[in-house]
Amino acid sequence: MPDPTNHVVDDAFVRVDAAEAIERGLTLPADWYTDPEVLAREEVGIFGREWQYVGHASRLDKPGAYLTVQLGRVPVVVLRDADGELAGYVNVCPHRGHAVALDSGCRGSLQCRYHGWTFGLDGRLRGAPRSDREPGFDAGAIHLRRVQVDAWGPLVFVNPDLQAPSLADTLGGVLDVARERGFDPALHPLRATREWPIRCNWKVMLDNNTECYHCATVHPGFRSEYHVDREHYRVTAFEKSFAHVAPPRRPGDGERDEDFHLYYLWPTFMASGRGRDYFYTYTYVPVDANTTLQRNDYFFPESCSDAEVEHAVEQIACLMREDWDVFERVQIGMRSGLVPNGRLLHDEERLLRHVQRLCFDAVSA
Numbered sequence: 001m002p003d004p005t006n007h008v009v010d011d012a013f014v015r016v017d018a019a020e021a022i023e024r025g026l027t028l029p030a031d032w033y034t035d036p037e038v039l040a041r042e043e044v045g046i047f048g049r050e051w052q053y054v055g056h057a058s059r060l061d062k063p064g065a066y067l068t069v070q071l072g073r074v075p076v077v078v079l080r081d082a083d084g085e086l087a088g089y090v091n092v093c094p095h096r097g098h099a100v101a102l103d104s105g106c107r108g109s110l111q112c113r114y115h116g117w118t119f120g121l122d123g124r125l126r127g128a129p130r131s132d133r134e135p136g137f138d139a140g141a142i143h144l145r146r147v148q149v150d151a152w153g154p155l156v157f158v159n160p161d162l163q164a165p166s167l168a169d170t171l172g173g174v175l176d177v178a179r180e181r182g183f184d185p186a187l188h189p190l191r192a193t194r195e196w197p198i199r200c201n202w203k204v205m206l207d208n209n210t211e212c213y214h215c216a217t218v219h220p221g222f223r224s225e226y227h228v229d230r231e232h233y234r235v236t237a238f239e240k241s242f243a244h245v246a247p248p249r250r251p252g253d254g255e256r257d258e259d260f261h262l263y264y265l266w267p268t269f270m271a272s273g274r275g276r277d278y279f280y281t282y283t284y285v286p287v288d289a290n291t292t293l294q295r296n297d298y299f300f301p302e303s304c305s306d307a308e309v310e311h312a313v314e315q316i317a318c319l320m321r322e323d324w325d326v327f328e329r330v331q332i333g334m335r336s337g338l339v340p341n342g343r344l345l346h347d348e349e350r351l352l353r354h355v356q357r358l359c360f361d362a363v364s365a
């Protein structure tokens with residue numbers, strides 16, 4: 001006789017749609033973490049409309065210095081203009097759509113390599129080969145499309161949406177918390193950058209960084225150095241930003257006697273450090289629904305030798321690897337589709353619920 005329980009539908013595992021999941025304190029449906037269609041909506045509703053970190057100002061240190069990035073569907077070129085101001089443009093030529101700048105570098109103008117149209121650092125068309133033979137060709141009316149560029153100290157951010165609130169307004173109260181904690185992004189120079197592909201959806205990484213519920217089990221080293229319980233681990237949340245602060249377990253031992261702190265800006269930016277010793281930024285760049293690139297910039301005092309920086313970067317990577325391992329296993333769980341909605345803890349994971357709502361609102365609008 002076959003076991004009849006094998007044929008019973010278990011209501012606990014019937015997929016609940018995103019709106020109901022948020023209402024009931026469940027995770028977004030698993031297919032939100034695996035479906036290319038969802039990522040396509042996020043590219044427009046999130047990455048097309050929010051502030052995203054693009055690099056350190058030292059990479060744009062003189063007029064003409066530029067770098068290129070991809071924000072969702074939008075290729076962007078960010079540069080230092082002739083007046084020394086930061087400017088950003090959609091990196092799409094208004095002739096037939098080729099990029100006007102590739103990689104990074106320093107130039108007095110941007111020349112599209114397809115047909116050679118040339119743009120000034122102010123984004124205006126300076127010249128288009130053979131256009132002088134074209135009656136009615138109004139070069140003065142042609143320019144690159146602008147994006148918003150702003151900075152938190154030397155950290156440069158871009159938002160493709162010209163209507164979006166300012167970076168400072170979006171960072172909101174996190175700026176005050178950072179100031180109180182003595183965090184200054186201008187404190188140390190950029191000393192190293194790293195990039196890692198992780199086999200998971202970008203939201204698996206985001207969810208993880210909303211909580212330190214996992215710290216007790218996933219990060220034994222961190223847990224031994226910092227308080228990770230609800231009584232000590234402080235989370236301050238604002239609309240699109242939040243701050244985490246963990247006090248050291250053994251203040252005064254010299255090694256770890258300063259707070260761990262982390263500042264987050266929706267959707268994909270974090271800066272994290274220990275006291276004023278050093279800090280690093282991380283950014284998540286979705287490659288596809290199941291793959292995300294993690295980019296880190298590391299900031300250390302000039303007085304640190306290259307070998308010391310290298311050693312510290314490796315130490316930080318050890319902590320990150322503990323997370324990456326769980327990210328990739330969570331992604332396998334999501335792809336099964338058979339456990340479509342997880343059950344969250346209302347208090348411990350309240351920030352996760354908050355970012356779920358941001359995500360849902362952005363792609364449902």
Ligand code: FES
Nearest residue numbers: 093095096112115
């Ligand atoms: S597409 Fe840029 S010059 Fe033709």
Ligand SMILES: [Fe+2]
Nearest residue numbers: 208218219323
């Ligand atoms: Fe972690």
